[in-house]
Amino acid sequence: MAKQAQDEGLNAKLTINDIARMAGVSKKTVSRVINRSPLLNAQTREKVEQIIADTGYVPNPQARALALGRNFLIGLIYDNPNQQMILSMQRGILEALHGTEFELVVRPVDRGSARVMDDIRGFITRQRLYGVILLPPISENDTLARLCDEEGCRYVRMGSAVLDDPEHMVVSNDRDAVADAVRYLIAQGHRRIGLIAGPHGFRSAKERRDGFELALSEAGISLPRSLVADGQYTFESGISACESLLDLSPRPTAIFAANDEMAAGVLYAARLRGIEVPDELSIIGFDDTPLTTRVWPPLTTVRWPIVAMGRAAALKLIGTAIGEGSAVNEPSTFSSTLIRRGSVAPLPIA
CATH class of the missing domain: 3.40.50.2300 (Response regulator)
Incomplete structure (x- = not known):
């Protein structure tokens, strides 16, 4: 036990430089082994890992910090x-x-x-x-x-x-991705397309609106102010914004919501009014969160990586x-x- 304690005391004083010297490699290589970096060949990794195991070396994060x-x-x-x-x-x-x-x-x-x-x-x-x-x-x-x-x-x-x-x-x-999504709606024959925008002060909301407007402009489609409703990136704001769009006459045949939470709110609001999705109303969201496949019908969306x-x-x-x-x-x-x-x-x- 005394020898073990002595060895443990000695091993506790080992540094990363000692391990590098014993292995005949650089300090950076030892660091890569400790942090499980893939940027090493198997032979070098095994050699350093064996020395660490044999010496009982334990990295000291407090000392490094x-x-x-x-x-x-x-x-x-x-x-x-x-x-x-x-x-x-x-x-x-x-x-x-x-x-x-x-x-x-x-x-x-x-x-x-x-x-x-x-x-x-x-x-x-x-x-x-x-x-x-x-x-x-x-x-x-x-x-x-x-x-x-x-x-x-x-x-x-x-x-x-x-x-x-x-x-x-x-x-x-975001801008290009939303433009592509709206071009898809236009290719499906939709021209009266509503927008549920993101919160004011968010750059993402601006970029997504710019992409929406770009696609409409390319197709020669005007965007009346009445077809734009403000949202807050929440499910509840999606419901409220959708209701204002569905009150229009004629109402939009498609809606792009600037995130999936609001798109789910659109789906909910449409169901409350007995509007069939997608037969009477098409919907696209943004994010591709798990909820997009947990609602019916599953939501078309822009996958944000x-x-x-x-x-x-x-x-x-x-x-x-x-x-x-x-x-x-x-x-x-x-x-x-x-x-x-x-x-x-x-x-x-x-």
């Missing part, structure tokens, strides 16, 4: 009513963090608060965050990006338009730390695509 002046924590900061989007983003981030020393800390904020910047600064400094991922619409605030720089905290912004350098950005093509975007955002932050190279090597632009299901049908010929 002390050396970095940061904890191994990634913060997810958001103010967004779409909970499914938050959950999908977390899933992507956690996929990237799996097998590393990093953990995720989630922080909702109120972007309308006069103290929001002070609150975020306090969160970053108290937790000594390694980096943060900022979700829209708060990610669109350039002041927040500067705050992160001032605190020496890495950051990645997610959005629907380019807001920053590639190392600080993951962006989707939110999980992949979350994974890329996290790897942009931690890539160098886990030996995965430059953050810029992670993709910055992601394409959304139309997923055709049962909620769209050709316009019946009168």
Whole structure:
């Protein structure tokens, strides 16, 4: 027992540099083995893993954190009513963090608060965050990006338009994707198409509306103000907005809702009025959340690659730390695509 205790005391003092020397590899290679990086050949991995097993070496995250002046924590900061989007983003981030020393800390904020910047600064400094991922619409605030720089905290912004350098950005093509979705409705014969827009102040809402209007303009279709209803990215706002559109005479034959929650609200409102979907009303949403296949008919929607975007955002932050190279090597632009299901049908010929 005494010898075991002595050995354990000795092993506790081993550093990553010692393991690298014993294995005849670089410190970065050992770090890659510890963090289960795929960027290693099997022989090198097995050699380093055997030495770690033989010596009983245990990485010391506290020591590494002390050396970095940061904890191994990634913060997810958001103010967004779409909970499914938050959950999908977390899933992507956690996929990237799996097998590393990093953990995720989630922080909702109120972007309308006069103290929001002070609150975020306090969160970053108290937790000594390694980096943060900022979700829209708060990610669109350039002041927040500067705050992160001032605190020496890495950051990645997610959005629907380019807001920053590639190392600080993951962006989707919302405008083009929505234009394609509306072109699909037009190809089905629909010309009186309603829009349930997203909340004011969200860049995604603007980009999606711009794509909607672009497709109509290309087809020479006018957009009366009465065919645009405001939504809040919630199921309830989808119902309310749809009711205002269905009160029109003539009512729209198709509706594009700027997210799936509101599209589900459209489906609900139509059912309450006895309007058959898709025979009397076609519906398209945006996100491709799980609920799109849990309603009837299943919703045609634009698939937003939110999980992949979350994974890329996290790897942009931690890539160098886990030996995965430059953050810029992670993709910055992601394409959304139309997923055709049962909620769209050709316009019946009168």
